[in-house]
Each structure stands twice: as C-alpha cells, then as structure tokens.
Amino acid sequence: MIKVGVVGGTGYTGVELLRLLARHPDVQLHAITSRGDAGMAVSEMFPSLRGRVDLRFVAPADAELDRCDVVFFATPNGIAMQQARELVDKGVRVIDLAADFRIRDVAEWQKWYGMTHAAPELVAEAVYGLPERNREQIRSARVLANPGCYPTAVQLGFLPLIEAGVADLSHLIADAKSGVSGAGRKAEVHTLFAESADSFKAYGVPGHRHLPEIRQGLVGMAGKAVGLTFVPHLTPMIRGIHATLYVRLTQDVDVQDLFESRYRAEPFVDVMPAGSHPETRSVRASNMCRIAVHRPQGGDVVVVLSVIDNLVKGAAGQAVQNMNIMFGLDEALGLDIVPVSP
C-alpha cells in the first residue's frame, strides 16, 4: 500500500483526488491537511464522501507528512514550492497539482505568477507529468509537476501534428472552453451561479497563465519557437474542457491516421472515428481525453477537437495516473471509471 498525504483538501482538485484515492486499491490515505478547517470531518464538508473517507482535516503541522510515500499538493500556487524540499529530502515524493514546478524558466514563471520562486533548484529537476510525452522520466520523478487543465487538453490535441512536423508553427490557435469548476472553490463574484449560468464569455485574452505552459510544451515537441494564440472561455457547465485547435498544414498528410497511430497505445487518449464531434460529457468524471480531427472541405486547415474532464485528466486523475507510473503500478489502477452520461 502506498501511504498518501494530501495537502489542501478543501478545493475541487482536493475533493476530486479524495474521490479517486478513496477507491484506489493500493492507496492508504494517511492525512488530509487544511489550515482553516482542521478538526472538521472531511465528509462534513463533502457529504458525497460520507462512508468513503473517514478522516478529519488536520493542521499541516500535525500531519506527519514525512511518513508518507507520496504527498499531493492540491493547494494554491506558491505553497508546494515552500514545502517540497523538506519532503523530498526525506524521501517523500511530491506531486504538485498547482503550477509551482511547471515552467522551467524561473524568471518567466515569476513574471506570470507574480511571486519569487522559493525552490528554483527543484524546478530544474521536476518532471512535467504529461504521461503521453514524458512517461519514462515520470517513473523516477521525485518532484512531479502535474499539468494544468487547459495545457493538458491543448497539448494532447497539437502533439501528433507537431511531433510529425506537419504544422505551420507560426500561427497556432487554441480556442478553449472550460466549465466553471476550473476556477476553483474560492468565493468570488464572477463564478457565482447567477453570474456565470446561462451566459458565455472569454477571459484572459491579453494573457493567461496557461499560455507559457502550453507554449513551453509545444516548443518541446517542435524543437523550435512557436507562435501561439490561446483564448480561454468560461462555459456554463460544472466540469469539462473543450479545446478547438486550428493548425495550418505544411504538407498533405492523413491526419486521422496520424492521430490514431500516435495514440494507439495510450490508455487515456481516445481518437474518435473520422467525422466525430466529442462532447465533454463523454468523459465526465473519467480520466479520458477524447480527440477528433477534421480538415473542413479538405483544405489545409486542420481542426482538432479535444475534450477532457478538467478535474480528472486535467487535474486529480492525471495526478493519480502519474502516481501509478511513479510507483510502478498499472497506469490505470483506480482510474477505471466509466464516464457519467447523461
């Protein structure tokens, strides 16, 4: 059994981690921390976990996290970077669901996240946990940077085209739409039901923190600079991301075959039949990413449709997938969830 600690269990990625870990056959939940709600039963805050998670939140200081095999940080940005060093030094592996270790260029990170990085040396060794790209490095990672939700959907959609060298890299467009849970469980006016239901909007068009993360990933695939326009939108649903990607081909290629070949062995990427339009609900509550590829009217523009559940493949599920890889388990262990639809 893997002894697991969760730091910051009161947000959506936290409760989703608990949903998944509660039924993972090889996991023993050791502690779930919360600064503000220590002492409260986890299932009092999240009644969906009644009878499934019997722990109480503990204060970070009382959590004895160094007795864990792995600690997940489901915290705001800037927390994991302060605590990871000590854990790693004691042999505890760290999986950060926030952004602290995602950007290799520390100066760039500091610009976008508006704080000084507390552990730049760990950034250097951290592994970016997109298994479809970095599975081998993940196995031995001590610090795992779990990808952002948009970056997961967008990178998996661009990946086959860029790796194959058939994309016009100067003008990549990612138009992405997210459910509201992506904004987290903080009390804010703009994510109130009466503000975000029955309405649709873009946000962060001048620049969103996931832009440098996606760009870094695409540059890594391409081996050279890319021109990327990324526009996120808020859509009135709880879970789900739908990324619509626009790529100009530099050469003629069978894009359906390209995607199917690239992802044939991937347990959590499903290339749908030609002509498909994946719905976000087709992956709801599961770790799947479903992708369809189109060339409208047979032209040179490829439209890629990529959907994930932002809380699963875009956060907690991918974190568990990474944990499975890190501990040599079947990569899909505990993740055999059939999507909930309708």
Added chain:
Amino acid sequence: MIKVGVVGGTGYTGVELLRLLARHPDVQLHAITSRGDAGMAVSEMFPSLRGRVDLRFVAPADAELDRCDVVFFATPNGIAMQQARELVDKGVRVIDLAADFRIRDVAEWQKWYGMTHAAPELVAEAVYGLPERNREQIRSARVLANPGCYPTAVQLGFLPLIEAGVADLSHLIADAKSGVSGAGRKAEVHTLFAESADSFKAYGVPGHRHLPEIRQGLVGMAGKAVGLTFVPHLTPMIRGIHATLYVRLTQDVDVQDLFESRYRAEPFVDVMPAGSHPETRSVRASNMCRIAVHRPQGGDVVVVLSVIDNLVKGAAGQAVQNMNIMFGLDEALGLDIVPVSP
C-alpha cells in the same frame, strides 16, 4: 459469471444500466437489444461507453435472451409484460425497470397506464424490488418489479414514520422535484433544453402514475388506508430527485433516532446528522439515498428530505442491487461508486 441481457438499451435507464454492468465483476453482458438501432455499436450511440462496452445492439428476435440468467427490461411500459412469461418459463429471471409489475391491483394499473395487462398472473407473483422493505422476497423472485424513481425516494422517506405508527396517515404530503432525465430520452418539446433550462414547474398535479405506486407502498407499511397528496416538479438539472415530505406526528417521538435505527444496517440509505439538508449532487451517479429529518420549531410537523439519483437508486442502480440479492451476491457488488461532486 451471471449472463445478462438488456432489452431496450437506448434510453437513459438503459445506458445507465450499461455503465453499471460494464464494471460489475460478476456480470457478463450477453446482449443488448434495440428494435430501431440493431446493428449499431452501443458505443457509437453512447460514446461514454467507448472501450467499455463492445457490443452492438441486436434485434430482439436475434438476442437469444433465453440463454441469459437474467434479463433487464429498460423499455417503455407495456413491453416486459408481453415477453416475461416466456423467459420465466425457461428459467430466466426478469427485472423490469418499467411499471408493468409494480401495481398489484391490475384494474388500477390499467386505469393509470391506459392499456390492458398482458400477464396479470405474473403481477401476482412479481416482487416489488424495494430492498429496504422486501429483501427476503427479492431473493427468490422470478419477476422483479423495480420501483419507480419518485416512489423510491418518497417511500424511503416515509417508511420509518409509518412503520413506527407515529404518522397522521390522513394527510401525507410528498412534494417531489426531479431532474429532467427522469422524463427519458424521447424527443419531446417540453424537455428540450430551451424549454426546461432556467425554469421550474410542477406537472401532473391532477394525478401522476407514481401516485398509486407510492400509495400502495405506504398502505403496505401502514396496514390501512392513507391520504396522500403527491406533487412532482421538473427542476433544471440532469439527474437527481429531492422529495420533501410533510407528516403530522400522532405522538411525540425522537425522529432522528427512529430513522437512524431503522436504516442502520442498510448499505444504501444514509441518515444524515440532525439539522442536515442533503443535496442531490451528494448522491450523483451513486446508488445512495440520503435522508434528513426535521421538526421545525419543535412542532408536530415532521419534514423529511430524501434525495436519490433518479437513474441509479431510482432505476438502474436499484435494479443491479436487486440482481445482486436475487443471485446471492454481496448486495453492493459493482455499486461502490463514490458520488461525483461537484
């Protein structure tokens, strides 16, 4: 392995059955029938099942259902009653998720359902599959009438009070609210998104088919006549039923203790702490029924709040629970789903 057939797999109770059966460790899916879509891959109609259910719909005539151990009817009312006789005679057990075998008074059934019953003799032997009331009879049932969604939530909420003889039976009120999936997957104007989103309404106030079913159940608990007012409402959510019940006490009693005692051993009924207000999402995608009991201002009116997922405990999940009981399995096998929240 239990060999299972599903008749009518293209509606919401059908696809939900498939979601549950696909991961049931002791079930082998033998055939899924559809009159209109025979030949189509199940996962083409329901992409959420891609990689999980590899069967194609077959025409009823080709399904060889008599080779099954059990056949679920996820069909409109009036189908199971035509086919059950033959299956039962061949030793195949039948679980009907529609209403054909729910009402013991055949004349009453015919009045509410507007057709002549094709197998009244099977009504007599059919067992009403509310495990919390009829677990023993369910074990040996050959024909199992799976309860309706409203009747499940409402009966479980009234049950402890009526069994204990502390309810004023002359004036029971059940004000129930259902998500739109309860109306099924038929194309109808009133359940279009643009008709039912962002709005709320009652329906069927003059008389709803679940009224006689609930009344029969309550009379069974009480051993005498009851006066019941039942008002269903449509609420703009996909899944979930919330029943709010109003009962006048005929004697002073600790209602919290009464409910906890009655349901202590039940795997799928969760009596919440005093003062709770269960949300439908706390049971989403799971087979749980959560109940809270109140006596506002300490008066003689008891308010019971009872929530289920209409497609699970209100349909497919309860059907699997009944199957487990009928075949001597652990009652919760294949139903260990952690509710999906948010």
Added chain:
Amino acid sequence: MIKVGVVGGTGYTGVELLRLLARHPDVQLHAITSRGDAGMAVSEMFPSLRGRVDLRFVAPADAELDRCDVVFFATPNGIAMQQARELVDKGVRVIDLAADFRIRDVAEWQKWYGMTHAAPELVAEAVYGLPERNREQIRSARVLANPGCYPTAVQLGFLPLIEAGVADLSHLIADAKSGVSGAGRKAEVHTLFAESADSFKAYGVPGHRHLPEIRQGLVGMAGKAVGLTFVPHLTPMIRGIHATLYVRLTQDVDVQDLFESRYRAEPFVDVMPAGSHPETRSVRASNMCRIAVHRPQGGDVVVVLSVIDNLVKGAAGQAVQNMNIMFGLDEALGLDIVPVSP
C-alpha cells in the same frame, strides 16, 4: 418627473431596479450610491446597462439624497433603518427592499435578524407593500416595506383561500423553490456555479427569516393564528420562485372561481385556467405573478402553484409598482415588460 435615489446599487435587486427605472417614463435617476465602488461607472460594473444608465456610483455622503422625492434602499438588512428617519423628516419617501420594516413586532424582528432595531417608531408607521392587500395604505406611505420574495409568492397564493375563510389554518404548508439570484450577489461558496448547478437542496428548514413575515401576513388575512410550515429550496436557475402550497379545505368551494374573482382587477396577478401548471419562465423579467389552483382527485386538499420572478415581483418590480401607487401614477407604468421566454 419623480427624482429617485437608489442606496446600494451593486446587488441584484439594485441592478434590477436600475433596469426598470432606466426605462420608466416618469423617473429621473438622481443618484446611485455605493460605499465600496464610488466613482465607478454603473455600466462598468453592469455592462447590460451600457448606454442606458450613465451615472457613476457615489459615496452615500455625497449623494444629496434629501433632494430626491423617493429613495429606494437596495441594501443589506439593517441599513435603511438607520437612514430612513432623516429622509422622512425631510419629506423624502422611503422604499426599503430589505427587511427592516417588514415585521411589526420589533422583538420578533430582532430575534430573527439578530440586531437591535434602530427605528422602531418607523416600523409602526411603515406600510407593508403588498398592493393586492394594502393598496390604499400604500398611497400615503412615507415608509414602505417592500415584501420579501418568498412572502410575495406565498401570500398571493394563500390569500383568496384565507380571506374567504375556507382554509384549515392549523396546518398550512408552503414548499417554495427559488433561483440562486435570491441569495444575492455576495461572494459565497454555496452559491458558486459549481456548488449550486445541477443540484437541488432544501435549506433553512429549522427556520427561515421569511417565516415570520409570511405568518404575519397570513394572520392579518385570517384574523387569527395560523400553523405554517415553510420550507425553502435552492433550484439551479437564475431567477424565479415557485411556491407549492397545500391547504385543507374546511368547506366545499369552487376554488377556481374563488381565485379568479379575487384577482380579476389585479394588473399583476394572473389566475391561469383550471388544470394549468405555471412555469417560472412564463414570468421571467416581468412583474407578473401567475397562479394555478388544483384539487387533486377532487379531494379536500387544495394545491396552489404560484410563480414570480424573485427579482421583479419579488423585489424591484414590486418596489416600482409601490412607487407608482405612492405617487398617484398608473400602477403599471414602466412595468409593461413582456416576459422573456425562452
């Protein structure tokens, strides 16, 4: 032209008031105050008002409210009671959309609202602004207590039965469902989209602040004590209240005729044909209350269905209706909005 001030224009009742006042032909908007957002253009906070309201929020101290003919308080509870005295003494009429002047029993008010009342003498003279009950007193009111949202829907539904003396007053039940905007524009976790979408729950069952308000109104109609159970619920829609009322008749009566007679002359109460089920969307954005009356199976239980838009007839629209009455205008002036459906 009536010179109008609005205190507290940044909540939902505030912005809804502005929507209505912006197109009221006899109104001149003089000032809109906001403690926290003084200086900001109203249309920057509420882009829906771009080109329609050109004012900026001003600090309360700078608003020169004593130059207004009428001041609306769209503030939290406890604000109007502190400022009304001074305005009234200067001849400015006050319409409070909060609860400060709704409950005539000051001790009762203090118990439910948890504060000491700052102007009990104004409570005594304040008029409760339900025009269908108190139209005459409203004409000359100096302080107008605009009814709560639930109390409006519930009282209008019970009114004809109680006034006619045909209701069993010992056991009145009001099961009410509200859209999320009823909770206001405060940043709180439980009204986030991801918390309240696709889910349904009751709240405040042990006691909700609208209970004493409703009870006071019903007692006023009945001339004697009433036994009332009131259960509010949160439903995943933006606007709308649906009240389902259960009343036992003490004598046989044609309830359809009773309701039609009582409301024939009311401009904002629409008694629907027998057998109807009003939807909340049928009054969306308008000041209408639509009501249907049923006697299921011809029994002695009457079920009343009453729907309003909580922000209009349940708040800002009724406030404008009251203003019209107070200033001798056509009661419907500025309120001729056709409901928005779908």
Added chain:
Amino acid sequence: MIKVGVVGGTGYTGVELLRLLARHPDVQLHAITSRGDAGMAVSEMFPSLRGRVDLRFVAPADAELDRCDVVFFATPNGIAMQQARELVDKGVRVIDLAADFRIRDVAEWQKWYGMTHAAPELVAEAVYGLPERNREQIRSARVLANPGCYPTAVQLGFLPLIEAGVADLSHLIADAKSGVSGAGRKAEVHTLFAESADSFKAYGVPGHRHLPEIRQGLVGMAGKAVGLTFVPHLTPMIRGIHATLYVRLTQDVDVQDLFESRYRAEPFVDVMPAGSHPETRSVRASNMCRIAVHRPQGGDVVVVLSVIDNLVKGAAGQAVQNMNIMFGLDEALGLDIVPVSP
C-alpha cells in the same frame, strides 16, 4: 399603424417576434399562422404572452396575408420562397427569417440546403438585411433576407478589419458558440435538456449552412475571395452567441480606434473599452451586439469577441430593425429593451 402578419409563429423566432411586436407602438398584429395549431390561442402555447397577444393561430389559407403591409416568415427553410412571389405582387413586403433569400448564388444555395429553389428571381432582388452594411438598400426592399444568427455575430466582428483592408484574408477563423435555442423548437434528441446541459461540443465542422452565408458577406466586404474556417459549438445556455474571431493583420493599425470609428453611429453595435470581455448575458433579450477587440501580447493576431442574443439581433430583433428601416420609422422603435442580467 403597420399591419403585420407572421407566418409560422410556433417556433422560437416566432414567439420572439411576437414578444417584440406585441409592444411595438406602430404595429398592429393582423394574423399569426400555424398549419398544425390553427385555432389554438397563441397565449395557450406561450403563456408568457398571456394578456399581451390575444390572437389565435390561423391556418395559412385563412390568414388574409395580402391585407398586411408586411409579412414575416418565421418558418423552416423552403417555405417563404413558395409564398413570397404572390405577396410581393400584391404589394406586401416580405421579411424572411429563414435562409431562402440569403445566398445570391442559387446553385450554391441548393447544394447547402438540399432543395430546388422555387423563386430564384426573387433571390436576385432580395436585400440582405444586415443594416450595418446595407441600410440604404434595405429601405426600399420588397423581399428582405434576414441574416442568420452566426452570420450576424461573425460578420459584425470581421467587418471593420476587412473593410479597412488590414486583414490577412487567406486564413480567417471564426470559432462560434451558440445557446441551444439556436437549434429551434423541434423535438430532437440532441437538444433535450439531459443531452445538452452540463456539456459542450462542436458540430458541423465539416460544413455548416452558415458558412457560405458568412463567406458571401465577407467577400462582399473584401471585394475578393477569402479563406474562412467556421466552427460552431453548442453551449449549455438558452440564448446567446459568442463569436471568437482570429485575424492576422497585414499592417499595423489601432484596432480599437478602427472599430469605434466604424460603429460610432450604429444604434445596435457597442464597441466596448479596450481590454473588455463581453458576456452573452450583457445583451440577453436585447438587440445589441457588443464587441471587444484584442491584440494579445501586442502581436499581429487580432482576436475579436462579438456577442449577440441569437433570437434578437440574430433573428427577430434584427427583423424588426429591418422593418423599421423599410417603413421609414426610427430604427430602434420597439427595440429599447434593457438587457436582462442576471
């Protein structure tokens, strides 16, 4: 008074037309036709119109449409083209909200709409009713082709850039998101609440009927061929379209100034301040189009965000705007609706 007929009043554009016409000061509603529901009171089908529209649906043959000044066709494609000739010959002006007269190339129209055109000679004389482009021609139009919903939002967003000659025309991208009412009031499975709520998907990527309409409009602005990729999406809200447009600049230009200058005099196009992100709810129920323009990171890619209410500026409202122009009225008459938000 303008005597108005509406052919096909039972769909969403029909009922929305009625909402607008019912309060238009210069309109007299003469007849509303329905083949299937003749004899039914309009307000029985649409209770939101109770007390506002007192007509009954009449059979087309009984409508005496030739006595009208103008007839709106709110019908499926292929109806107006069969009836327009006769009306026009009798001096009745025709406004078609469907697609019959939108595409000037009849062969192209027949390819996309799958039928033979019944009145190609009327296509030649029909005026495309986008007032911001064609106001002068609209004044004297006998047959008015009211633009599609997507084409309105998309064309208004591209227009200033293309007219100014600063757009790379070879690779224009329009990623558009629509509320579900855009699919109409037909009973279909894919627009059921339980199918389209809490989910998001693209559709029609290989080719959507609005593609040739948009392309024709852009070609008209550019005076030459354009390369356009158009991807529509279904988003779980009732009303609203959000178009996100991607254009590469061919020369440096102040895009904010360009848009503001172009639309300064337009009553129904609102260019928002630089940095804005318009929400669809900011135009809900109104005839406004709100637009924001961005150049992320100051690059050469312009992102245009354009929102409308698909049923108003995208259908019925624009039709009334066109009627006002055709009859020499104030263009905004009857359209002074303040958007409903929240």
